[in-house]
Amino acid sequence: MEAATVDSLEEWVAFLRLPNVTTQSTADIRANADWIEAEFQRYGYDAQQLADGDTPMVYAAWPDLSPDRKTVLFYAHMDGQPVHPEEWDQESPWSPVLKTAGGDVLPLERLLKGEADPDDRLFARSAADDKAPIIMLLAAMNALQAEGLEPAVNIKILLDSHEEGGPRTLGDVVTRNAGLLAADAIVMLDGPMHISNRPTVVYGHRGGAGFELTVFGARTELHSGHYGNYSPNPAQLLASLLSTFKDDCGRVTVEGFYDGVVFDEETKAAFASVPDDEAAINRRIGIAEADCVGASYQEAINYPSFNIAGIRSADVGASRRTIIPESATAAIGMRTVPATPPQRLLSLARAHIQAQGYHLVDGVPTEEERQTYPRLAYMTKGGGAPALQTPLxxxxxxxxxxxxxxxxxxxPVRIPLMGGTVPTSGLRALGAPIMLLPLVNADNNQHAANENMRIGNYYAGVRALHGLMLTPFDDSTEEKDN
Amino acid sequence: MEAATVDSLEEWVAFLRLPNVTTQSTADIRANADWIEAEFQRYGYDAQQLADGDTPMVYAAWPDLSPDRKTVLFYAHMDGQPVHPEEWDQESPWSPVLKTAGGDVLPLERLLKGEADPDDRLFARSAADDKAPIIMLLAAMNALQAEGLEPAVNIKILLDSHEEGGPRTLGDVVTRNAGLLAADAIVMLDGPMHISNRPTVVYGHRGGAGFELTVFGARTELHSGHYGNYSPNPAQLLASLLSTFKDDCGRVTVEGFYDGVVFDEETKAAFASVPDDEAAINRRIGIAEADCVGASYQEAINYPSFNIAGIRSADVGASRRTIIPESATAAIGMRTVPATPPQRLLSLARAHIQAQGYHLVDGVPTEEERQTYPRLAYMTKGGGAPALQTPLxxxxxxxxxxxxxxxxxxxPVRIPLMGGTVPTSGLRALGAPIMLLPLVNADNNQHAANENMRIGNYYAGVRALHGLMLTPFDDSTEEKDN
Known part of the structure; x- marks a missing residue:
């Protein structure tokens, strides 16, 4: 298995050289799809693209699917989050760089020859999220081939092309290809392992519900001298409005936000069994104190959350002007749990904004709206993805x-619910139970600058998948439509 | 006088074609200085540049200064605020465009031939603030020449090169050239006329005190799924912190902020005599209700103000990411009145931030600070300019x-204190009383996109200056060091 793993490293690096921000270039995503389809075919596996407008997804499978074996569909995604290249400590997020744990740059050859230290890391967009698991799958299958072994389950693979952005068409693609993708279990290879870096299995994930909120002031920017103290400042109004969403400790104060969130004894026991070290987490991310939403990290992420992902109003720094801005916008990302579905949280947020005295408009206010309502805000319709909870x-x-x-x-560490959101809703039409098997180090800077993958985790991930492919699956007591 | 005014329009347009953002190009400012110095010389006036590093100021004067006449120093500034060209409804802020009151573009020739309607407007950066008054001075002096008249006061002119940005060196330049600039009165041609567009005289101005405030979260951006509800969100913290600076009605709630601000009967009478129409102001700027700091617009701007000029934290819109930002920054611009000097307001703001539980750091927090203090903020040292109040x-x-x-x-409308800030502090070393004579329309979009000057105001401004130059000044009862 070691040899197949080392052989796959070159493919991993080559894959990372392909830019993959769907919202910026569909041509880039097609190049990723073409490349990975060809790779699976090159090693003798079935592979084909699943048409999806400008951004095809890719299906691959072990060539001999047997009715005597249960079928497992592995899911991963090819696309990555947008990048700000200037924030990266390397020439380009698409030029992978190998570094020691201390941050010293190493020649890539060291990785490709299988000589990297387990604590070395490869830095690139999608190094961890989510291209590494795709190449790990290829490596695990190649290892089986090299060893002359047949897998104990039928292996199917679905590679999404817009998990990080763009239209969520996974459900349509799954429905159109339901026969091809039919499976007895779905294993999603996404998200980070437990911070202890021990093997991790996850029974569910939070959902998401995002919107943007814009508060309006006067029709145009105004001189802050001539109108300061007179014309309401929309940045000040937005700050005050946002401040009503949380208390000083980070708990959401929107009425009903946490309603229905209760933890049974089994879930509480699972929280307690996760070997979290909150002091170590705090040191690692660089905070003195966590918000006090939950009594522990695990409990915290089992609650829905309200997060300001960004705020913009006029300028700061060298471009600042002595003006009252005309508007101020916040990007809000909420995370949902099974008891608090996205549409309910969006409705609660909308009602909360109105309860603070805001009249909600459908975009830029009309003149009549400006003259009528002292407080004007625009909340985008927003979208959401549901949470998932497979029984423990x-x-x-x-x-x-x-x-x-x-x-x-x-x-392994058993996590009831992971904090992030995974697009399982599109896969639910297959009627198979869904589990998450995260294989990447928790400190991978996922979605941010300097995303990276620990080399030891890459090797361990191939071992995990190889082992799973050789383990028979007995679902005779499984509830099929959980 | 009409002919001299029309003749000057070509110079006004030419002057506006010269970019003048000091903080972006000192070469641009030198080009402005060279150009205007040459213009004054061309018509026979004394003119010279006053050295000031990379951005010389310009002095000009009526050629025959007589000891029998009182001397008036007119002040204006050549530089303009930074621009966002994409926000302008024209090709460039440096390509002046003539438009009707309804917004239809007209050929520039119409202006240059003296055929523009008084309600037409010329759009360009600094069209109003503050190049128009400079060319008006030239036009008024040329009218005197054409009429064969001697002015009743000695005319001196000082043109600042970095009023809108860059180092405030006016005081140094004035001190070095105190003899050249010596005057019995200083008249500053800056700021807008009363909204009624009636002739306006202003006895003082608010001061300014600005700083930037950054609140820190974890060391890097974090995935909002994995850390939402756990790692404090700095945008949320900044919003909550800023919300404590004002009540829902726009009144500053920082302890002591308004201390010492009292209005005597004479000042209250002046407030009442200004023909403000708050309902009309509200319609014009597009708001339903003003903040409730003062009982009237005039009273409001006689209080110090706290204004958020901009906020930035990560991204909104297409570039938004599902992250918890690592920091959030607000640009704060305060306006001061004589009773509340800049350093006092800066100290009060600093104390207020600390009273909300923040530990103030000197830039990016150290690791030890991150591990020690739950709330970390950086407040830039800030700077300020004092307010001015010449007795009514x-x-x-x-x-x-x-x-x-x-x-x-x-x-004329007599305004006790204008809301904006004018750099009078640099002129106070001359020991002469300072008055402000605003000559530009109030709705000129000063400091913002689509800055403009109403043509009727341009003509009236030349008349006002021409009249003033012909009016003897008797300061026998003046207190010289007010």
């Missing part, structure tokens, strides 16, 4: 836990 | 009021 007792979970325990000689 | 009974005010009344046949 489900056979599909037991299958993965058993395999990981055998591969690594220790029981 | 001063002879210099009476001189201007008398002249304007004679020129226009009605008493």
């Amino acid at each position: 007792t489900a056979p599909v979970g037991n299958w993965i836990v058993t395999s990981l325990t055998e591969t690594f000689g220790e029981a | 009974t001063a002879p210099v005010g009476n001189w201007i009021v008398t002249s304007l009344t004679e020129t226009f046949g009605e008493a």
